[in-house]
Amino acid sequence: MQVEDGPFGSIFYRMKEMAKTELDSELVGGEYKYGFVTDIEAEHVPPGLSEDVVRLISAKKEEPEWLLEWRLRAFRYWTKLEKSEAEPKWANVHYPPIDYQDIIYYSAPKTRKDGPKSLDEVDPELLATYDKLGVPLHEREALAGVAVDAVFDSVSVATTFKDKLAEMGIIFCSFSEAVREHPELVRQYLGSVVPYSDNFFASLNSAVFSDGSFCYVPKGVRCPMELSTYFRINAAQTGQFERTLIVADAGSYVSYLEGCTAPMRDENQLHAAVVELVALEDAQIKYSTVQNWYPGDKDGKGGIYNFVTKRGKCAGRKSKISWTQVETGSAITWKYPSCILQGDDSVGEFYSVAVTNNRQQADTGTKMLHVGRNTRSTIISKGISAGHGQNSYRGLVKVLKGADNARNYSQCDSLLMGRECGAHTFPYLEVKNNSAHIEHEASTSKIGEDQIFYCRQRGIKEEDAVSMIVNGFCREVFRELPMEFAVEAQRLLDVSLEGSVG
């Protein structure tokens, strides 16, 4: 595979030299020794999960009592789940059992006493890492016009454009900071869309979440730039449990981008994030993800287990939440960005491209829950399977009794490239109101020989022809992405599928 420039394509390969990590973290008389992660000193809690670890995370982050209580409730609930049924078993994915006592639940770059005040104070090693990742954190900020809340392992390191946003009343900061600075907002909305009892991984996240992003857009404000967070899992053996909460107040608009990458490692790492979106009356949230966690090698060794709960609530009238995702990474993806369409006339959208190559497995889709009247939802899902990849679309469209005139259109297409891969579709449609109009379509096919022939006839190389056709197949989704993401997504797709065509 070729190493190319760009934030996504070649990250793993560039990170190779950084992957040699030795961990040496031990609790000695209440103090932690510092292990090495790349060249950055990191602070770890020893592996394992107990009430003490939850208390320790909370204490380290100097959280208020109510948040600790919430974490503990989540932890107790999770413990109960783990004893009874453990992880959800219904997804079409296979992996050896996860030892939750073998995971490090907190890992932070060693911070100076008071934390970085500005970019200049940020560890240059860290900035260099982001540079390699292509995150426009420093001098590129103006160029890209992206405000980045960069999450390095568990602690938010630097936030750019914050002042500019603050002028408009937009709060965009790390989750920990939000807990300190805006506890009333966090307390009001935390768990209001994804309660801690939602599912096994959401419970786990609620108990041990370390950091993430928080965004609040006040009434009537249109956020002038795309907000963005880059997540990276750096330290070996650590799980990442970030939590994102975005609240769009009445009449506001925000577009949020999320890019994920992780270095290459032999063992599997768990990533169990929670994202909650709340759109009040007339508000609009657009959430775009390009997920490129390390997928494991050709034989399926290593890679991220990406078990994520993402859900948005259209709480007010005429609100709108739109999810767009390009999923090319991770050994296993288990992810269903969903919309609760509670407000009358609210709109939910889900656009997804999921690629599985080599031994990757993806079980992804969405849930559209129609509660209010005249609610509408659109689902466009494109699955591409290559190599030994297994790709499942799993979705639910549920129309409740009071949801008069609900409308849904779903389209799930799968493209198969290679004889060993699989494509699966599991849509659930549950309708309890007769005024609903629900349409679902799905198709599975391979790239037509006549299409290739047509391109070849016009002098286009077979490889380019395949790339063109695949991009065409995904176009409905890519055009929903912000410009710079769309370009990257196309390139990422080519890289992901390299070697699987022809």
Place this chain on the structure above:
Amino acid sequence: MTAASAEQQGYLEDFEKLAARASRNGGAWVGDLRRRAMDRFRSLGFPTTRDEEWKYTSLDALRRACLRTVDAPAARPVDGSGPFESGDWERYELAFPWTGREDSTGPGGARGGATAKVPGKGSGRDTPDGRDESLFIGRLADAVERRLPWTEAHLGRHADHDGHALRALNTAFLEDGGAVRLGRGVDLDRPVHLMYVADPGQAPNRIVHPRTLVVVGAGSRLTLVEAYAGAGDAVYCTNAVTEIVLEDDAELDHYRLVREGGGTFHIGTVQVHQARNSRYRSHSVTTGGAITRVELNALLDGEGADCLLQGLYVAGGSQHVDSRTAIEHARPHGTSRELYKGVLNDRARAVFNGKIVVRKEAQKTDARQSNRNLILSRDAEIDSKPQLEILADDVRCAHGTTIGQLEEDELFYLRSRGLDAALARKLLVHGFASEILDGVAIEPLRDGLTSRVLAELGA
């Protein structure tokens, strides 16, 4: 072995009675098959809604009802005036009525004399008597007792009961039902009509396990009408399993009609095994019953096999109807087409679950599936779950589902031409259902079904 639950106790007792009585009939393999199946039922227990396969259909009421098993019904001629009017058409007919009156169904031995010589209505001709191995139309119990080789070769070999409690239960109690065997190159001159008729009368809370085996030889053609009908509102359960084997180039038109009484549970499985270039066409029409669940599984296990499934389910009142189909393409060049339509009224609830599996070897498969639902009332509910599992790459597969109501503008169009609201509605519902009903090639049967469907909807 897990201990049997209280709800299973009655089944165990009834099973031992059957085992003692039926031990001398047929080869030892039948007894072994029954016992293995009973052991599976014991360990599986009744499915619950936590089981993904039964997510939308609860059998709690059936489990709690602790139904007792009736002896397999005797085959006997009927005059066609039963609760199931099937119209006037030429056929070989075999009926399996059971009634709630204890004296009418004695122990198996007493029925030994019952023959399968049932005149086709209006024909006066007898069915072939089964001595000729290439042709058998009669009772399964008879075929098993005479140790006809195709029974052991196929009975219980296709409908998997390892993971399915109700199929296991049917297999444990399998004794009688229709059996049809066509040898090579037989083109039967008229349809075979199997009627399973229930009249629980004074003795409700019974369960009956009809078992049907159909083996169509290479190049043969058959039309089969398999009808289940019940009368009254008493609680009873029909737990049916039908195994169908199509050898190379065989063709079968299969009509499966369910019209159970108001208090009935109807649980049915049709398991089809298709060899090379065989053609299977299924037309399933389901009305009536409190809880109806029909599973149709087709395994396309030969190159170029062709499968067409058409279904119509109509439910009103508080009925619950669950249609489940699974088409598994195991060999290359197979074709499958599926269209299931549902019409729901009142507080009825319908479930559709359609699965298409394309195995790795099944290249060049062309599979299409469609489920369309019409909801006529505010309180009806539909849960639809089409499903594709594709493991081969050179295939074309598609499915689609729609759920909606009668279109306002279509109603308006008819009203503007002077039709009253009720008639306009009736016309549109008829139009919706006729796409399936028109596929019924036996005209009197089609007319009967059409008027029944419309009556059911009060349209």
